[in-house]
Amino acid sequence: MSSNGATKKSLVLNAFVMMCSGHQSPGLWRHPDDESWRFNEVSHWVELAKLLEKAKFHGIFIADVLGGYDVYTKTLDPAKVTGTQWPVNEPLTVIAAMAAATESIGFGVTASTTYEQPFHFARRLSTVDHLSKGRLGWNIVTSYLDSAARNMGLIEQPKHDERYAQAEEYVKVIYKLLESSWRDDAVKLDRKSGIYTQPDLVRPINHEGKYFKVPGPHICQPSPQRTPLVLQAGTSRAGKQFAAQHAEAIFVSAHAPEVIAKSIAEVREIAKTQFGRDPTDIKVLALVTAILGPTEEEAQAKLADYKKYASHEGALSLFGGWTGIDLDQYGDEEELRHVESNAVRSTVEGYAKFSPGTSKWTKLTIAEHIAIGGNGPLFVGTPSQVADGLESWVNESDVDGFNFAYALFPQSFKDIIELLIPELLSRGLFWDDYAVPGGTYRENFYQKPGQTGPLDSHVASSYRWKAGVAPEDHVIQD
Template identity: 75%
Template sequence: MYKLFNSSWRDDAVQLDRQRGVYTAPELVRPINHVGRFFSVPGPHIVHPSPQRTPLLLQAGTSRAGKQFAAQHAEAVFVSAHAPAVVARNIAEIRQTARDAFGRDPAAIKVLALVTPVLGATEEEARAKLAEYRRYASHEGALALFGGWTGIDLDRYGDDEELRQVESNAVRSTVEGYARFAPTNSKWTKHTVAEHVSIGGNGPVLVGTPAQVADGLEAWVREADVDGFNFAYVLFPQSFKDIIDLLLPELRRRGLFWDDYAVPGGTYRENFYGVAGQKYPPAEHVAAKYRWAAGVPASEHQIPG
């Protein structure tokens, strides 16, 4: 992929010279003849590169392979877990591997956590919304999802059994993570887990006023070391309208939400890093060595294998 985006067309290959009638200088485009496991591209890359060359690389998942891939390639990582501590461990591992194994700046890898906010002008209103949403949720489907994510079958436990008191360490620790933002006196049975998973999936559900939800977001930033959030919705588009109308003013009041792009008119990557001119991946990223920069003869830029 990096060869196609970066090595086939030199940065200045596109001339756009109307007076000479030259769109592209052919000597600045070279064949790659890429042959890969999943696809092949004979000759050069068939279109000129975008302003970013390599698209901003976002990766999802924190499996062992996923974390290794993220450490080498990702510029942003989507994560999901109910406990900030779980996310914090995964993020720390990704960033350490990025630094130690691939020479990358670990702070340059941004992490976005899955969160489902349920907002109301009052806490009572928000909880009433959540109760209404749960009326339409499937507990059976939620427990099937839980089993697929965790490998834990909760059918073996009784309807009223408190899962934070069972013998299984895996069950106890998993459910403790789910209960992180729940009232301290709440009881967590398999039906509680099903209710929790049915709305919000494998991420936390933050319920309350804009101030309460913002407090929850700040706790995740502080405890999990995340850089931002991937907001999920319960209703479309109402959930996003609530975020816009209720949550964003509170985040702006706290200085936690931007008012404009860092680089107006810039590329996604320039605004992602907040650096004008940062159209390409950073110099320490693996993609950088594939770039055929302007002014460099083809003979002086060897395409990595």
């Protein structure tokens, strides 16, 4: 029980990584104890998965982009030089290797609905869900970099709401392929009769929409989850509507709990009133970075050490990609709260509001703010102090868990495991084992044995062609 008498949440803990060096802390790959530069090695990822599973992490959340951060200075050069999410590899490929070395930990992979055909992507989802025995999650994004759009033959990104309209149709095509195209028991593997798959239990989906025409049928048999655990990132108006219908987990990033509390409440209310979902079925995970030490002095010493390696140019590259704002056009000492750009002023005011103590916000201040931890809060201190910070986020914003970014790879995760998790366990804030050892991502995410597919109240479940349902009695939804 918490101090106010409410039942404490058992927190969902993920590692937040990317197939690149540094990720949310550009420049830290230069630190002698950092190994993020090994991201090209499969052993690097297998070691991480085994480390985190031993500590009972729920999942490994792998971010991705399809272009470079080329807004700052109007070139890609700062990102190239500083290794700021550049180079970056495709994330789905390595999950099979991590899954082969583990039994229970889940894997959330980021993939965009804007630049890939759903039929091809559904095949990749089913394949990895099979190979991982149902431990795959899909983080649905619509992409945000114009450089990605140019790489896909466009001049710029489609408009925001247009991307979400396309995403809505895309996800429905995925549901049709994964849930409706094959009956649960279509594969017979009957050696005596010679029937591998019963023909009338596999059907085309014949989807024809504004963005996609997909006759089907799905090319893969039903995987353990059929639809992987659905993750989503985005709290715009369209993003909240999308999340309220589809997301089982929502990833948020902000520097203070007050920033996201209203959005979380709105998503949960929309889910309940418009889509008939239990609001608590949507788990919200906040981006955080923790720098821990047995004493506060040791934690602060780590931070001071890390700052020596942090790249301000890399941080400004990230800022440019996230906001579309090139801070290179402003002077080094120019007060950014006084410039002519409304976008710059509002963004910087947001940082200033939740980072008191900085009297003047300049390019350097922004860079220092982002250079370690990116667009999320930085918790520095003892296990007790960091746990207090996490609890305040839970209480003030109603988040259900955290995506932990790293400063050093893998040392930041080792510090969380050795220092923070024992503190969370002592407070009743974390489980001591997987709810379903060897189970699917969804079973452990909801702590419900047997819940391999989406919950009954989730829209994807309405597409499911269940065993025993005659072909004429199963209608594929539009």
